[in-house]
Amino acid sequence: MSNTATTETKPAAPAIEKIKVKVDGRELEVPKLMPDWQGKLVPTTMIQACELAKTDVPHYCYHPKLPVAGNCRMCLVEFGTPALGPDRKPVINPDGTPKIAKSPRPAIACATPISPGMEIYTQTPGVKQMREGVLEFLLINHPLDCPICDQAGECKLQEYSVDYGQSASRFVEPKVHKPKAVDLGPRIVLDDERCILCTRCIRFTKDIAGDDALGIVNRGSYNTLTAYPGKVFDNNYTLNTVDICPVGALTSKDFRFQMRVWFLKETKSICTSCATGCNIIVGSREEKVYRYTPRENDAVNACWMCDHGRLNYKWIGRADRLAEVRRQTSEGRSEKTTWTVALNEIAEKLKKAPHGSVAIVASARQTNEEFWLLKKLADKFGALTDSIGYFGEGDKLLLNVDRTPNRTGARLIGICQANVGIKMMVIADSIKVGKVKTLIVFGEDVTKSSLDAELLGKLDTLIVSDILPNETTKRAHYLLPGCAHVEKRGTFTNIKGRVQKFMKAVEAPGDARPEWEFLHDLVYNVTGQDGFLTIEGLFNEMAKDVPAFNGLTWAGLGDTGVTVPT
Amino acid sequence: MNWNFIIFSVIKIAIVVGVVQGMVAYAVLAERKISAWIQDRVGPNRAAPPFVKAIPGLGPVLIRLGLFQPLADGLKFMLKEDFTPAGVRKVYFWLAPAIAVIPSMLVIAVIPFGSQIGHQQMVISDLNVGILYTFGIVSLGVYGIVLAGYAANSKYPFLGGIRSSAQMISYEISMGMSVIPVLLIVGNLNLSQIIGWQSQHGWLALYSPVSFIIFLVASFAETNRLPFDLPEAETELVGGYHTEYSSMKFALFFLAEYSNMIASAAMMVTLFFGGWTLPFWGLDHPAGNLGMGIAHILVFLVKMLLFVVLFIWVRWMFPRFRYDQLMDLGWRKFVPLALVNILVTAIVLWAKS
């Protein structure tokens, strides 16, 4: 990896003192301080030490990105500290090891800081008994709705019940019944009977989303989660509570009863709804996308994503997706054709095009590799290139004002200027005066910008690649169906310059092909430059060619990406 | 050549071939029915063209007897895919079924199946070396099987073909020798003459029972029927020499097997049981009128059918011989026995004269 690309943007942290602890008899060194949910350095807790020791401690209320509450008691462990003699010196065993005084009481691992020489026991019979006890209490009033509960399959209560649960309940009294299917907000349904009162959702909304909307009313077994009276649970981050809710109490209206989670294929991907580039997991089954869920990446989105991006996937499966390669005949009729025919004809026309008579409008939703291939074409003809920007309101947490995922990439590769769209007027003028005769449009409806239908009519050749039909695709002389990001692989560069890759989750409809694939063919046909037929090779080639990406490799990007200076 | 002869021969051939084919079809049905009865089953009792059910009373009975099953079977054979596997030797593969079928039909030509109707002899060709002709022709049948086994280019048919040729050649010897006493007694090779002799002196089975038994057993072996059906022993050889055949080609082998059986039955009736004669009701000399002529044919058919039933019945009575036992029986038991039989008959005849 070269010096221009770094994995983290943080300044080098001061060296943190390490202390020795033992987890289940295994000694390891852990930092004395670790970042908490805000990134502040606080004393390391037992649960963090256990995690570093790769020992799993069951927990409900603890979440690494939330303030610690310590109310579920699931994480109880036994521990001991070095015994001190009357002289405040450690007592030494005959064999030379320090004597450990085992604490008579257990402690919650999520909130107890470690101390030097501490020994943590997570597998003792006592610990097992405590876990069984906690679980039995949790299940007293639990409705056991699993067959109709959307959480089933990714439910912590189910998982720990398998490990520590009892096969039959000893509780003979009727269960406390609480409100079911409560409409908590426009995107959330709450089932209070399933809630285990861990308050993760409350802490998230209050401390992370900054919208103090949820709370608990009533006492004892009547404890009930609810929205504050008169307040709607409607911020842009509500659906994260569904993710962090360890049980099926909070469920997404959008995903409700859509598909059982164990059928979903999980594919690592990137959200395309704004320039932040939140890391996501695409849940799909049989070529249908069912949901997006956030994927942890501390450099971008921690564990969260916004509702706006999360729900923006329905267009992928739309019935009117472009799925045929089409060309316009000399009589102006549109007819279906094949990739080979269309690409060869386009190449023929482009080869004859004089210098400066071609313009390219790319979309800031395209990948870096596609921009690079387009750039090669543009360089050959000295073409004008630009893209179109989309902006909206941002917020302090994740949502960016820039609603395209890869404007930074377009700029770094040289498709557009920092001021995106500034050349659109120039392109319009050149078409008007007849200088530009061929226009290549990728993924944009240019009739909505400065290039209206009349101008498009003046062109000799209009080559359009898109995913959904619009006014521009209707006028295309060559229409090349492209892929949504879940249907191909590639990389985006987010607003902070983090290059992140995404994987393919579903097959593209009909004849549609990933843009980089046919762009590669086209570049080869027109310029004779051969490249790579795999996305890995293509990316590596691009990284060598584009200064901003120098030193990157596809494999080196990892799952969470690499930040480049912008 | 006179036209009369040609016309009547053609008519006789047509009728005989038709009747034999029909008998083959119904022999298959008989086989299935008899085996069903022996095994406490019902046998074919479903197939029928739609209108038969409507016949009051009789219709259901006919259907239960399975009388239309042969039609359905035939149709099925014709409609099935005629598949020629890759890698077979095509010419031989196609030739083999024909070679198997033709000799079995040709044998019938010399057998007198009745006395006479009008001036027509009820035999297609009254050959004066009839017996030699039959043995000559019958031994050709083995070529079909050997060829089928060889042409299929597959190991089971090959083994089946080898076994079959060995078996047929072995048993032909004892079969041929078993008939010699008969010829010694009668002194003629013409089958009509043999029948004539029997109508005067009584059935030859009584004169030479040993010959009859050897002939009977050998004809089981010659027709590849249980207990000597080693060439097509399903349990060891899949289907034997016709494993790779399907549709009509397979049907031809079937046809050959059953017409061989019928021919053997006819030969036995002719050689040992007086052919179309019966020693009473004046049925023992050539017919003077049409009624008698038909009666003779019927007598012949009934006798023959009894033997066909015997063939079928035996199949469901015995287990299959082991190959070495089969050869042992053929060469070490029947050949010496037949030789002794010839000798004894000759001595007795010499002593009598």
Added chain:
Amino acid sequence: MIVNRKPLTLAERLYLPAIVGGFRVTIRHALRSLFGGKTVTMEYPEQKWAVPPDYRGAPYLVKDQDGHTKCVSCQLCEFVCPPKAIKIIPPGPAGELADRPNAEKMPHEFEINFLRCIYCGLCQEVCPEEAIFLLKDYSLTGLSREEMVYGKEKLLALGGVHGGIQKWKHKLEEAKEQENFPVKV
């Protein structure tokens, strides 16, 4: 171990007793089935087979005693089915509610492809709602592949009623008794 063959007696070598014996057996059976009418054949479409009580026939969906669909579309059977014969389309957020209160959902469509089903009974075993049972049907036929895919309505009609504990109904009744909930939310 080598077992020596016992030498055959003369009678055995002549095969004659065996021939007579074989004939006796076969003629006895033939006469019995011809005239005694004692055959073992079951003439299938007219005579039906007595299905043993624990026989696993075709899996069908059942209704409860109130005539409600018992299946809640949990899709466990779809998951467990070894040949993937079951296909369930869940109701989704806008789908029809379950036809009994409190159960919240039922399948929008439920298909069993009987060309695939191997009658293993795993769906019945896994079903948490006792909603699918392998009944006694064993002779399923159709003239096309499509015909062999049974939809929800057909499966429910074939399955009939199967009583049971009606847990959703009990939950509702229990909840109704707890009207004295401290603070209404």
